[in-house]
Amino acid sequence: MGEAPAFCFDNLRNGFGFKSKGFETSADVGDKTFVIGGENNDSTSDIGVQIYDKSTGKWVIPTVLGTKPKPCKGHSAILLNEDRIMIIIRGSTPDDCIWFLEVDTKYVKEQKKVLGTEVVAWSKGVRGDADKPVVISGPSGVGKGTLINMLMKEFPSMFGFSISHTTRAPRCNENNGVHYHFTDRSVMEKDIKDGKFLEFASVHGNLYGTSIEAVEAVADSGKRCILDIDVQGARSVRASSLDAIFIFICPPSMTELDERLRARETETEEQILKRLRNAEAEIEQGKSSGIFDHILYNDNLEECYENLKEFLGLDGSAPTNHKPSPKGIDLPLNHTVSKFDNQVLINCETPELETASKNLILLDVSSLQGGAPGRTRELNVYSIDSFSDGLNEKLS
Numbered sequence: 001m002g003e004a005p006a007f008c009f010d011n012l013r014n015g016f017g018f019k020s021k022g023f024e025t026s027a028d029v030g031d032k033t034f035v036i037g038g039e040n041n042d043s044t045s046d047i048g049v050q051i052y053d054k055s056t057g058k059w060v061i062p063t064v065l066g067t068k069p070k071p072c073k074g075h076s077a078i079l080l081n082e083d084r085i086m087i088i089i090r091g092s093t094p095d096d097c098i099w100f101l102e103v104d105t106k107y108v109k110e111q112k113k114v115l116g117t118e119v120v121a122w123s124k125g126v127r128g129d130a131d132k133p134v135v136i137s138g139p140s141g142v143g144k145g146t147l148i149n150m151l152m153k154e155f156p157s158m159f160g161f162s163i164s165h166t167t168r169a170p171r172c173n174e175n176n177g178v179h180y181h182f183t184d185r186s187v188m189e190k191d192i193k194d195g196k197f198l199e200f201a202s203v204h205g206n207l208y209g210t211s212i213e214a215v216e217a218v219a220d221s222g223k224r225c226i227l228d229i230d231v232q233g234a235r236s237v238r239a240s241s242l243d244a245i246f247i248f249i250c251p252p253s254m255t256e257l258d259e260r261l262r263a264r265e266t267e268t269e270e271q272i273l274k275r276l277r278n279a280e281a282e283i284e285q286g287k288s289s290g291i292f293d294h295i296l297y298n299d300n301l302e303e304c305y306e307n308l309k310e311f312l313g314l315d316g317s318a319p320t321n322h323k324p325s326p327k328g329i330d331l332p333l334n335h336t337v338s339k340f341d342n343q344v345l346i347n348c349e350t351p352e353l354e355t356a357s358k359n360l361i362l363l364d365v366s367s368l369q370g371g372a373p374g375r376t377r378e379l380n381v382y383s384i385d386s387f388s389d390g391l392n393e394k395l396s
Ligand SMILES: Nc1ncnc2c1ncn2[C@@H]1O[C@H](COP(=O)(O)OP(=O)(O)OP(=O)(O)O)[C@@H](O)[C@H]1O
Pocket: 138, 139, 140, 141, 142, 143, 144, 145, 146, 147, 260, 261, 263, 264, 298, 299, 300, 301, 302, 304
């Protein structure tokens, strides 16, 4: 069990001729040293990332993906599984104190290939078993939006909609930033290239995509994220580490789909025909691709909605969705962080107390799920009373 001093002033960069401005941590992965640092201990500062490549003797500023932690008063860091660094933030809110910086995970490796640069990716640590995002897919006109609106209306504090980007023109009843982020193709293509999208696809001749930020904004609001995306997008999300549940909505017949699209009066004849042509392939893939956990037929709307609620475990009385709030990790300036198998121990010393009390916090990382882009979930946090032989109070 290796013990690492926390808030260490790491001389690493001085040793290589760099001026260190303050409180940084570092971790070695292969021949790279990842330096994670804020500027000083007095005020809050951003957590920047730099990489020292020992094989070339050069410093590299990586492309940083994901939403990063807010400016903070300091942090500790410890390497897990040789591919991600767990960061414990000082002076943060309870739901914002653990973050992960992925440095060599599958996602990071893929993004390095796509972007052609060094890449690191942040994901926020979520304690316990947070509800998984829900991906809803199906051909245009089947009623996805209608069902999602019903769900959001009945459970406004439970669900949040992931607002996609699209290059298609807004319909007369659609608002920018509410129904979609309407954008230019060149801007969206640049953002895709910069790794800002969880998934994207060309759908009926336009570009659509889910930004990492859209999904994180919902998670940050404490709600369960709903994504309305096409089958190609669902496939990409399935291949990502978002760890969602996938529902495919099927029409009762192509004739009925045709009627619904026409009755909506939002597309031209040409566009309707294009959407109907694409629907056949989508239905085929929706039923056979193995992407979806559940297929719902939207014939009678009310019945389909009841089935959707049942699948989401919402068929009884309206759930309160009030999980107990997790307690924070109140890190003092002096503490050590150590790791043993899948457990990280934070030893907070409070020498000013006569009894020199020790406050131990155990982070169980054995069941971590998900990861960048999105959230790293299933982190369990316990406090340990060092003066008794028993555990624990679960803090999450
Ligand atoms: N079960 C149903 N029976 C009859 N009409 C329905 C049913 N479900 C939805 N509709 C209607 O069908 C039309 C298309 O529905 P909606 O816009 O929700 O489809 P969608 O799957 O979200 O389409 P798109 O992918 O193009 O956004 C709407 O006018 C809606 O009111």
